[in-house]
Amino acid sequence: MIKALSEDLRNKISAGEVVERPASVVKELIENSLDAGATEISIVVEKGGHQTIQVRDNGSGMSPEQLPSSVLRYHTSKIATLDDLFSITTLGFRGEALASIASVSEMLILSSNGTGEGAELPIVDGKPGEIQPAAEIGGTEITIRNLFYNTPARKKFLKTPRTELRKIVDVVRRFGLAFPEVSFKLVSDNRDIFHVKTENLEDRIDNLLDPTYSRNLLPISLVKGDYAFSGFVGNLNLVRSRPGEQYLFLNRRFIKDRLMNTAVYGAYESLVKRGEYPFFVINLILPTDQVDVNVHPMKTEVRFKDEWRVFHVLKAGVKDALRSVLDTVPGFNQSFEQTSRPSFGDTPFPGQNFRSPAETIPTNPNQGNMDFSTSRPAHQNLERAKDYASRLAESPTESPETISTEHIWQIHKKYIVSEINSGLVIIDQHVAHERVLYEEAIKAFESTSMASQTMLFPEVLEFSPDDFDGLLDVLPYLEKIGFRIKKQDETSIRIDAIPSEMALGNERAVIREILDNFLKEQKQYSSFQEGLAAMFACKAAIKAGDALTREEMQELVNRLFATEHPYYCPHGRPIIVQMSLDELDGRFERH
16 A cells, blocks of 8 residues: 655655765755855764764854744755756755754754844754744854664664764865865864864865875866866875875865766876875866756765866866976886887886886776776786796795805896806895885784884874874884884874884885775775785885895895795785796807
């Protein structure tokens, strides 16, 4: 029998689309504040939003008569006719948010609109109570308590307060970057997460992310017909190994669009490799009739009337912003080009390995957010290295013990060459040291800590609030691999000592990479400890170009063959290449 759903049930179903978690509530309330013309917005949360969410603004406010209508579905002041739906200039417009939130929480609205008096309205289970007079607050304050208290199945799927707080920080940061002229304050459990005043976008990026970011920004300013793109992209110092610092706005609305992200990645394709994500904050200003934002209740997905035109203009704009980086790329000497190596118009940035087309950012929009950690080339490399290692280990005349460290040389400050009974071996010094450090780090996690070297001048590192929370979780692992770290204040640490195997000056990059690895959602390794050990080993190992003394080479070779797997590095690259006497004789036609 077909029958109408009750209004309460309709609202709870709608809430499933609009209110996914506490961060969704914060998003909807901030959108209402910004639409009301607020220039100061304060957000207070308790227990990651599980217990309390309060958003207060200094916007236009509401009269007492309007308060009951504000929590009814499909009641809004932002659109009135069908034509308005195709020229939306506000962040909200559906008239669903407050009704949906009220249906799954206990809500209290306090508002005044400049008439000299205020009013408050309690809402329980979606039903408005009695309007009460209240003090004038010069705006609106909405308090949400006990989210999902009447839908226990939804409440059960909430993450821990710390995880939910990170999501809230992400949401507030997005609005902070989209509206640098607006003051935002976020307080969690009586602790200030951040408080930013009216400022320019460059300063806002520093204050919401990291105080070093502004030194690494490249501006975008592009007008093409009726399109106008503005913002910043990061140089190579801001490339991270996890996504999350890619901020794309459409008419100042944060959006998620795989094709537009791919346009930006495409501009970086000769500068970054797979699994690397450049930083950007870009606002696309398009005529309202060129886009449809009424695609999903969350309003983060949009449709472009001519998406490929936007794609190409955006890619060209980012490439132009990166021109200063691309211009520093040295010319590629064709005389050294291998026949198996493809040629590119753009050449690799100094200090970066040459990358084949299979290793660059994909141009297929469907691949934009793929996890490249299990890409085919890497898998093939690993299998090939393991196969080679097994064959090498099976031959009794080529066992590690036969490698002579008496006759040992360094070639091009990159490879170590030594003779063996049946020919010679060539060892990649970086990946050899990487394997040594990787196994030592794994052992350190299980037993005693690695050795440290005390820094003459301790270094202070600052982090964004949510990154700092993640850092506190990985501190025990950092101490195991040789770091000695003290908490300086709520967002910074002091490094007193670093691992003895690591070069000075590398600590910021290593800790940042460890943090990225910890917060990365995709799983590249079988455990977090393995991923952390592999990353630390890669960053701390000696590099191609480092000169080694004879004693250092001998020690490295001896330590390499004391490891469990001396033939391939943690990432699957081969460490040793062997050339037999038979092969040498054949090359010189000695038969």
